[in-house]
Amino acid sequence: MRPLILKGHERPLTMVKYNSEGDLLFSTAKDSTPTVWWTSNGERIGTYRGHNGAVWAIDVNQDSTRVVTGSADNSAKFWKAENGECIFTWPHKSPVRCVCFSSDGRFVFAATAMLMGQSSEIYQYRVDKESSEEATVPVRTFVGHSATVTRVVCHPSGTTLISTGEDGTVRKWDIETGQNTETVTAHQKSVNDLQLSKSGGQLITASSDFSAKILDFRSLKVLKTFLTDRPVNSAAISPILPHVLLGGGQEASQVTTTGDRAGRFEARLFHLIYEEEIGIIRGHFGPINTVAFSPNGRQFASGAEEGFIRLHNFDEDYFQTNYN
Amino acid sequence: MATSSLLPNNSNATTTKPVVREWADEDDSSNNNKLPPREEWYDEEGLKHVVEYHFNDDNKLVKTTKVFRVKKQTRQVSKTVAERRHWKKFGDCQKAPPGPEPGVTAVSLDDISIEYKHGEGSEGEEDLKAKEQKDIQKMLAMQRFKRRLEERRAGVANWAQLMALKAGAQRDELEAPATNTNAANTGKYVPPHLRAGAKTSSDSSYTRDDSATVRVSNLSPNTTESDLQELFRPFGNIRRIFISKDRHTGEGKGFAFVAFSNKEDARKCIEKLDGYGYDHLILRCEWAKPSENKRGQK
Numbered sequence: 001m002r003p004l005i006l007k008g009h010e011r012p013l014t015m016v017k018y019n020s021e022g023d024l025l026f027s028t029a030k031d032s033t034p035t036v037w038w039t040s041n042g043e044r045i046g047t048y049r050g051h052n053g054a055v056w057a058i059d060v061n062q063d064s065t066r067v068v069t070g071s072a073d074n075s076a077k078f079w080k081a082e083n084g085e086c087i088f089t090w091p092h093k094s095p096v097r098c099v100c101f102s103s104d105g106r107f108v109f110a111a112t113a114m115l116m117g118q119s120s121e122i123y124q125y126r127v128d129k130e131s132s133e134e135a136t137v138p139v140r141t142f143v144g145h146s147a148t149v150t151r152v153v154c155h156p157s158g159t160t161l162i163s164t165g166e167d168g169t170v171r172k173w174d175i176e177t178g179q180n181t182e183t184v185t186a187h188q189k190s191v192n193d194l195q196l197s198k199s200g201g202q203l204i205t206a207s208s209d210f211s212a213k214i215l216d217f218r219s220l221k222v223l224k225t226f227l228t229d230r231p232v233n234s235a236a237i238s239p240i241l242p243h244v245l246l247g248g249g250q251e252a253s254q255v256t257t258t259g260d261r262a263g264r265f266e267a268r269l270f271h272l273i274y275e276e277e278i279g280i281i282r283g284h285f286g287p288i289n290t291v292a293f294s295p296n297g298r299q300f301a302s303g304a305e306e307g308f309i310r311l312h313n314f315d316e317d318y319f320q321t322n323y324n
Numbered sequence: 325m326a327t328s329s330l331l332p333n334n335s336n337a338t339t340t341k342p343v344v345r346e347w348a349d350e351d352d353s354s355n356n357n358k359l360p361p362r363e364e365w366y367d368e369e370g371l372k373h374v375v376e377y378h379f380n381d382d383n384k385l386v387k388t389t390k391v392f393r394v395k396k397q398t399r400q401v402s403k404t405v406a407e408r409r410h411w412k413k414f415g416d417c418q419k420a421p422p423g424p425e426p427g428v429t430a431v432s433l434d435d436i437s438i439e440y441k442h443g444e445g446s447e448g449e450e451d452l453k454a455k456e457q458k459d460i461q462k463m464l465a466m467q468r469f470k471r472r473l474e475e476r477r478a479g480v481a482n483w484a485q486l487m488a489l490k491a492g493a494q495r496d497e498l499e500a501p502a503t504n505t506n507a508a509n510t511g512k513y514v515p516p517h518l519r520a521g522a523k524t525s526s527d528s529s530y531t532r533d534d535s536a537t538v539r540v541s542n543l544s545p546n547t548t549e550s551d552l553q554e555l556f557r558p559f560g561n562i563r564r565i566f567i568s569k570d571r572h573t574g575e576g577k578g579f580a581f582v583a584f585s586n587k588e589d590a591r592k593c594i595e596k597l598d599g600y601g602y603d604h605l606i607l608r609c610e611w612a613k614p615s616e617n618k619r620g621q622k
Binding site for chain 1: 435
């Protein structure tokens, strides 16, 4: 397998995201241009121009017509996916750390960082009407975080919002009422990534405390723990095999002070049930900040601190190997 | 349902050569800045040829010929995906021609496969065997190289001669053990510690007294010196602690040497700490073996 290397970004990657069909890959980095790519050949389709700072997160709606991004320039933006036209800009009082669409695509959630004297809050905006007045006022605000929200994900059922924080918590919110229904401290350090399994039954969290965990969506109980020897920045569950992919590496500030062997910038594949490491996939020369499985499970994307995205298509023997 | 073509798969050959022109051609300045048009054609084997021209840094015309084997892969995709294939490029790559941009999308030069941890999968095992074979080959080559080097140094034609020479030299040494003391008279440089009357290494103050040193193994990699200080101080005065670390990663290798000033303290320490559970591991304490090599050199 010869991975495709996408060199469109000039700064460390912050997030990669497949659309629901898996033909598009959206990426954001600490430069100001979110980018969209064809996953079949790595061709760059376009960039969303308008942000004025690092872009922390991106999400695309179910039919891949709209894109939402959150940036450190204290704004979230709403775009037309196919031509990069900015529809709305939501100004905030502190950097927007994460964004997501509701499962029906009618709402957008944007969470702000606990910085500049602001508390971390999740704002819900309505985006199904084209009039901008209605869209710029938040429908609801989810208050009650004790640390910066690092990821928000809307559960496919459409009734629940899940958020993770820098204090290691995983929270469930009722979208109808805006109430925090459940809070679990799953990690000792910051949770860096949150992704759902294909069915939505489980969530996977990646944390700086060197571990990734699988939580049951209903009870928020920790079902599985994957231990590594470095901070985990991102984790994803394979949609077709009982596999989990972790991306991480030593902290960026330490990269230049140690040897290259110490970095451990490989993506690691774990067995979901046995919690054992299956293998590693090398390639990056900086810590991996974000990983994602394509919806058909035959490809994955990883974005790293060095500014490159790598698209790996799995070899046929990956699917034929018996992992039990 | 729709078709979609992928990257040109095998870029077979790329040749770049400056086009040599006569000096007489240069005078036509209007022609100078014009590039010949890009050519593209398919030959009878189905290979795609692309000829492009550009000026290099020396302002010379460069002709680049690329030969592609184009494979068309047909996949069935949903209607919405097929519609999306008609999206036009926008943003920073608005003006880019269709197809992947050369500087932005690249195919990795390395073939990267999953490195299985427990030799799972047949490929991993084969790889390991091949690697072993390679290592042995490398070792043999190195040995041959070293031999040749020694042969050259001794000025002999082959290894057998060298061995004979060495055997002879050894005999000479046995017969004349006093060469060193005479060396000073011959005018050759003799390092101070080999000169007559120099202290022998055994009574020099530099030699480390390893007799009160304890070797501690099965330590966890992130044990620090102060951890060991704390653990060993109750037994007596510690002269020095050395933790073995990996040169690249800075991580502990799992063993350390603790030198006590008193041999009796060290003995007590071994009695108490051998088999002691520390940091979820069972420590192993024993007398440090004197390192033979260093002794021999001194």
